[in-house]
Amino acid sequence: MFPNLIPGDILSATEIKAFDLRPGMITVFRDEDGKNPVVHRVRCIRNLNSELLIATAGDNSGNDARVRRIAVDCSVTVVSGVLRKGRYRKITHFTPVSPLNRRLVMRVYRFVVKFFFW
Numbered sequence: 001m002f003p004n005l006i007p008g009d010i011l012s013a014t015e016i017k018a019f020d021l022r023p024g025m026i027t028v029f030r031d032e033d034g035k036n037p038v039v040h041r042v043r044c045i046r047n048l049n050s051e052l053l054i055a056t057a058g059d060n061s062g063n064d065a066r067v068r069r070i071a072v073d074c075s076v077t078v079v080s081g082v083l084r085k086g087r088y089r090k091i092t093h094f095t096p097v098s099p100l101n102r103r104l105v106m107r108v109y110r111f112v113v114k115f116f117f118w
Helices: 102-117
Strands: 010-017 026-030 037-048 051-057 066-071 075-084 087-090
Touching: 026 051
Parallel strands: none
Antiparallel strands: 010 075, 026 037, 026 075, 037 051, 051 066, 075 087
């Protein structure tokens, strides 16, 4: 999730309704075992009557995409900010435009965030 999140950051998270979730938001889910939290960016959302299919993936962690089924009225944990080196910053929600080269867009995005926000 670099540059928004790096190892050692303390995350601030809030609960929102699942229907308020948008692509580009960073969410916290439990893994399949239910033991460890998994922090991923929402890639796409599909509405199926009473539930949502949410496709999530890490920004730079390889092939770790997951699809989750969540009820529309359920709540979801979303990362709202990060505490790094004693400074609190809000998280930027960003989804690269698909026709562009994703790696290039993420490299430019990382540079901009590091230069202006950190």
